[in-house]
Amino acid sequence: MSLQFFADGVIAGAMIALGASGVTLTYSILRFANFAQGEFVSWGGYFALSLAGWIGSLAASAIEPLEPLSVGWSVLLALLVAMPLTGLLAWLLDVALFARLRRRGAAIALVMASFGASMALRALLEVVYSTRPAYFSRELQIAVPVGHGIRVTPDQIALLVTTAVLVAGLHLMLAYTRTGRSMRAVSESPELARVIGIDVARIIRITWFVGGGLACAAGVLLGLVVQLRPAMGFDLLLPMFAAAILGGIGSVPGALAGGLIIGIAEALAVQFVGAEWRAGVAFAVLVLVLLIRPTGLAGRMAG
């Protein structure tokens, strides 16, 4: 039997894990489920698309595919610029909306506001870019065999490597840097963090930039291996939350494991049960794990 479905699950899971890393970070530090996180995935993807187009218009050679990838330097440069740009979008949304509600201590209002912000951001994206799918590249890629009947494209391998680098980088930052320690401290007790001299507002700002940047990377990779659509972030929202909760809110390795489990469960459902059961099976896994281990696989933020 071909294990292609397993590879497909890992690839989908990697994208979910990347988005879930941002979710778990913002959820644990800001203490609310931000349903606009999915829109940061979409906006990040489209930011990169626009930037790549602009870079391409300045230097035609930047569009030439970097063999064996389907895209050129323009997309890689665009990704590097779009990540902080998406972080800026996330932070501006916080300043304009979430920070005001946070000061009033209205947790449920924050969640509802994030729903509203999600719809507004998605509608705005549709107005600007239309609902038609967009692509970073229309190059056809030949999937290469990697054994056990599995074939993957170079873009998919790039996706796996990028995810591994970003998630490992985030984990190392949280575990070993001063900023990471401060983020973990704010996650545990914002008041105690203030008392010992941590600028909590600065940590919140960094959190939005990191969470937005990761969402952007997920959007660009999704656009690279599938396509860009304004609703793609919203479609990824529930799997991302499922992965974050499954892994344990606050845990980056947990989000990675959660993303891969959800991705593989979805692929298994498509292979053995039917595509219509895809989301159902993933959530059944989530419920099962939470019944056995309510704090998720890895518990609180542990780096």
Added chain:
Amino acid sequence: MTSLPVLEVCELVAGYEPGAPVVRGVSVSARRGEIVALLGPNGAGKSTLLKAVAGLVPVESGEVRLEGVDVTRLVAHRMVLAGLAFVPQTDNVFATLSVHDNLELGVAGLPTKVRRARIEQAYALFGDLARQRRLLGGRLSGGQRQMLAIARALLVQPKVLLLDEPSAGLSPKMVGDTFRKLSEVRATGTAIVLVEQNTRAALAIADRAYVLVGGRNRHAGSAAELAADSSIAQLYLGLGPQRMTAREGL
């Protein structure tokens, strides 16, 4: 000991909700190398006063001065940089971080060499922590947590150390150990202001004390005077009718 106060709190009005102050015009001061106890019945506003001074509770009016500089409106994290450290009563260490990481956070803004030196000094002063440096804060005993919280607050070499109920939940032996450490800290010149329900222990270590009732100053004086005044002791401090001496109780 110099005569000028390092901390002056003048007519401070503060509370959690606007227009509903818990602290209603309290004035206290502390000099370099002095331990000042804030005493009084439950609901007197002692802990709220400490939090307001530390920048955690909004101040409606009045002034907080640190070495003559007005720091009343400083936000909490800047208060630490100004030289005022606060140790809360409960949840005063990060349970999911190691002892060492807790200490690292206390000196996060300092250069690496200074940071390392200060942490080693803390380990030298609190030998128990040095042996537990890799242990998570949540795994420490109540006394060890208190020591860690105090050690972390001292890393910034504060001019004033505010302590909210340092003896809460500790065994009598640990109370003694904690208060002995505070005496060592006083010897370095740091002014200590502490809120305590354990009145005997507080008066035994303090140089001066204030009695607060209903969010206002009621009595003030040397620890020995207050301990010797049986009417104050019975009415506000929960002490028995017997007189106590200043160094009794540890």
